[in-house]
Amino acid sequence: MDSAALQTPALLLDTVALEHNLVTMAHRLPGMTLRPHMKATKCTSLARYQTEFGHHGFTCATIKECEGMVAAGLGGDLLLANEVLRTERIGKLLTAADAARVTVAIDSQATLDAAILGGVRDVVIDVNIGLPRCGCDPSEAARLADAARRGGLTVRGVMGYEGHLMMQLDAAKQQEQVEQSMALLIAAHCEVGGELVSAGGTGTHRVNRWATEIQAGSYAVMDSDYARRDDGFHQALFVEATVLAVNQKGWAVADAGLKAFGMDHGLPSLPGAQVLFCSDEHVTFRPGADWKLQPGDRIRLTPAHCDPTIAYHEAMWLSPAVALDAEAALELGASSPIDITDRWAVDLRGW
C-alpha cells in the first residue's frame, strides 16, 4: 500500500527508527531490566515486537491495557503501575486466563482493601519519591506490606516514579536528584522485601542504577520533547497530513489538528517550517522559504508528546522509509509517497 492512499491525518511509524530504539534500549537494559510501559504506545503489536528484543514483562497504566495485553497473550507478567479502587476486572482476568499475572500498585489501606476484595494476588508497594502524585510516604511502606501479606497477597517489592526528574537536562543534577529519590525507594525496599524495585522512565533510564527494572515506554517511538534529552533514540512517530491551502500571505494549512496531537507539551513540529497554531482539524504553519507547497501535498509532523497523541488514533501505519524521506522533505516541504508495510491497531485505548 502506498502512503498516498492513507486518509489523513494518519499516524506513521518508521520501522528503522523503531528497531534502532528497541536495539539501543535492549542493549542498555536487557531482558527483565526493562519493563516496557504500554501507556505510551497502547499497541499490542508493538509489545509483541518488544518481546523479540528480550522483554517479557510489561507495565500498564489502566485496566483496559492489562485486559488487552492478556487477550494478546502478552500477560505473563504485567505490572499495573497505578492505583485502582475497583479491581473486579483484574480478578476476572486472573480467573479467566491461567497464564495471566497482574501485579497491582497499592499505596494506602483503601487500595489494599480494594485489591483483596477484587481478587488481586500480587502487589507492589507504590512509594512516593518526590513527584506529587500517588505513592505512600516511605515511612508507611513496611506497614502496608505487612498488612498486604496478612491479607494473603504476595508483595513483590516496591515501585516509585521519579517523573519530576525526566526532563532534568543537567546530567549532574539529574544524577544527584535521581539518587536522592531512589534512596527513599531503596530504604523502603529494605523494609518491604520482594524481588522488584520498579522505577524510572525514558528520561532517567541511563542514570537510574538502583531500580531492578525500568518502566520506559516513550523510547520506542519518541517525541520532540524527549528528543531534547539526546539519549540516542531516533524519532519514529510522525503524523502525516495533507496540505489543504497555501496562502500568498505566507502561511499554509494542513489537515492535522487538536484531535490528532496531544497538546500538553506544545505544538507539533515540522522541520524547516514554523508551526504557528493548531485548530480542531488544522495546523497552520509558515513553510520553508524555498518550499513550493501545493494543496494535496503531504507533510509529516513530529508530535510534542507521544502518549496523548497516539491515544487519539485508531492505528499506526508502518514503513521503513518515513525518516529516510525526512531529509528530502526538509528541502522541498512535501514528503514523497512511501510504501506502507503494515498496520498496527492502537488497541489499548480507553479504560
Place this chain on the structure above:
Amino acid sequence: MDSAALQTPALLLDTVALEHNLVTMAHRLPGMTLRPHMKATKCTSLARYQTEFGHHGFTCATIKECEGMVAAGLGGDLLLANEVLRTERIGKLLTAADAARVTVAIDSQATLDAAILGGVRDVVIDVNIGLPRCGCDPSEAARLADAARRGGLTVRGVMGYEGHLMMQLDAAKQQEQVEQSMALLIAAHCEVGGELVSAGGTGTHRVNRWATEIQAGSYAVMDSDYARRDDGFHQALFVEATVLAVNQKGWAVADAGLKAFGMDHGLPSLPGAQVLFCSDEHVTFRPGADWKLQPGDRIRLTPAHCDPTIAYHEAMWLSPAVALDAEAALELGASSPIDITDRWAVDLRGW
C-alpha cells in the same frame, strides 16, 4: 444505572444544562439560522436531539462526520465546512444515500478540481475573513464560483470563519471586528450569489448579524474557556474521576489525565480546588480546605476545551443531576452518586 458503576474517567452530560443551552440557542437562532457544528460534540444522538429544537442542517469538519450523520439519517443538509483534496468518499455517500446532501467548502482551483473529480454536487466558496487558515482571498471568490458553475457544480453561497474573534471579550471591539470580517464575506457573497452566508461560532453568535446561518457547536455542552464569555449557556460536560490518593502534604490525585482532556486551552478545573497538573492518567490537585476526600470518592472536573476532550472518549453518560450535585460537591469535594439515564456513543470520532 448508578454513576458509581461507571468506569472512570467517564464523560458526563448534564441533560438539564444541555436542554437549557439548546433552548437558549434555538430562541436566539431558530431553525436554519443555526447549523450546529458536529466537530464539537461528535455524537449523532446529540445531533438528533438538536433536531427537536428545530435545527435540521448541520456542519461537519471531517468526511467521517458526514458519513456518520448520513448513516444516522441526519444527512439531509450537511455542510462540510472544510477543504478536502480527496472527495471520493463524499461522492460515494451521495450515490448511496438518496436523501443525503453534502455541501463542501472550496477555496482554490485544487479543491474545486477535487470536488468535481470526487462527485461532489454542491459547494460553498470559503473566503478568508481574517483567521490565518483556509479560505480564498475575497477578491478570488467570484472567479472560483464561476469556475465551479462552469464545472457543473451548484454554488450555494459563501462561508467564512471569524475564529480569531471568538474569545474577544470586549463586546464593543468584538462587534466592530466581526463587522469588518463580515464586510469581506458579504462583499464576496454579492459577487458569488447563492442562498448561504455561513459563518460564526459559539463565541460570535450574538454579534454576527450578517450570516444567514451560524456554525456553532460548543454552546451545547460548553467548557471553561467559553464560559469566560458569559453568554447564558450552562456547563453541561464534565469528566467524572475517582480519587486514588489523598496525600497529607496537601494534594490529592484522581484518575483522569492527559488522555481524558484536550489540553490546548490549559488544565481542567474543579470548583473549590486548585488543579496543579495532569499526567497521562492522573490529575493532581489541591483540595478545598474543608474537604474530607477519601480514596474511592468521585469528583467531576470541567474540561477547558470541549472538542478535543470529547474526541478522547467512546461515550458520554447522561444524567439530569450532574450540575445539581455541583453545589454540594463545592462544599464536600466528593460528588454524590447520581442516576445515569442514557449512554450516547461518541460515534463521529476519527477521520
